[in-house]
Amino acid sequence: MSSLEQYFRKNKGRLIHKYHHYFDIYERHFQKYRNKKVVILEIGIFQGGSLQMWKEYFGKNAEIYGIDINPQCKAFEEKNINIFIGSQSDRKFLREVKRKIPKVDILIDDGGHFMKQQIITFEEMYDHVKEDGIYLCEDLHTSYWLRYGGGNRRMGTFIEYSKKLIDRLNAYHSEQKSLEVTEFTKSTHALHFYDSMLVVEKAPRQPPVDSSTGKPSYAVETAPRHFSYVLRIGMLHVIDYVLRIFRLPGLMR
Numbered sequence: 001m002s003s004l005e006q007y008f009r010k011n012k013g014r015l016i017h018k019y020h021h022y023f024d025i026y027e028r029h030f031q032k033y034r035n036k037k038v039v040i041l042e043i044g045i046f047q048g049g050s051l052q053m054w055k056e057y058f059g060k061n062a063e064i065y066g067i068d069i070n071p072q073c074k075a076f077e078e079k080n081i082n083i084f085i086g087s088q089s090d091r092k093f094l095r096e097v098k099r100k101i102p103k104v105d106i107l108i109d110d111g112g113h114f115m116k117q118q119i120i121t122f123e124e125m126y127d128h129v130k131e132d133g134i135y136l137c138e139d140l141h142t143s144y145w146l147r148y149g150g151g152n153r154r155m156g157t158f159i160e161y162s163k164k165l166i167d168r169l170n171a172y173h174s175e176q177k178s179l180e181v182t183e184f185t186k187s188t189h190a191l192h193f194y195d196s197m198l199v200v201e202k203a204p205r206q207p208p209v210d211s212s213t214g215k216p217s218y219a220v221e222t223a224p225r226h227f228s229y230v231l232r233i234g235m236l237h238v239i240d241y242v243l244r245i246f247r248l249p250g251l252m253r
Helices: 003-010 022-033 049-058 071-076 091-100 115-128 140-144 158-169 183-187 227-245
Strands: 038-043 062-068 081-085 104-109 129-138 188-194 197-202
Touching: 003 022, 003 049, 022 049, 022 104, 022 129, 022 188, 022 197, 038 049, 038 115, 049 062, 062 071, 071 081, 081 091, 091 115, 104 115, 115 129, 115 140, 115 158, 140 158, 158 183, 158 188, 183 188
Parallel strands: 038 062, 038 104, 062 081, 104 129
Antiparallel strands: 129 197, 188 197
């Protein structure tokens, strides 16, 4: 059992509500920051229990910030914990927060869980995570719940939005103008999808480089092909190109 889950199970302080499988995920991605100088931003404070959990887990050198729409959460401020009151779907408010706090090592979006909130928060706050930091959005199951605007493969959900991040991560390999390299491509190392959670690891990236080592196991055919063969392959490529425009399955499979 992870140390965070042990804390959760023994907790007699402020209320914490978490799915049990989250704790191993937290531990996997957060443990390298323990007992180091670390800046954390949690969006969605609820009853304040998770702020106490993070403070205990990361240690005395942790600088913790919280955001919540409920003014009562301001009462949870204490040494090394600062609270901002406002809506995570308010771009102007989020930009003001960025001006007031340093770049963060870890951002946890545990806010309202509505689609607009999660998407706006990512769009506004991802660049405020340090170049080697972690962006974590949890409770993504709301992308499947009707009352949050969710549904399987429904347009506008955060799940559908985040699926497109996979393309952006791989944009260095794209041959099409519809998928070009962006700052996200250049600054993102990995996407980790879990049940109800997305963890994004940041790291500066250059275009991938490949090479070969060792000796070949068999001869590679280099003789020129018959003209009819070359023509047939060329036609297949043209057809495949047209199919790609319409996002239809290719022939070259």
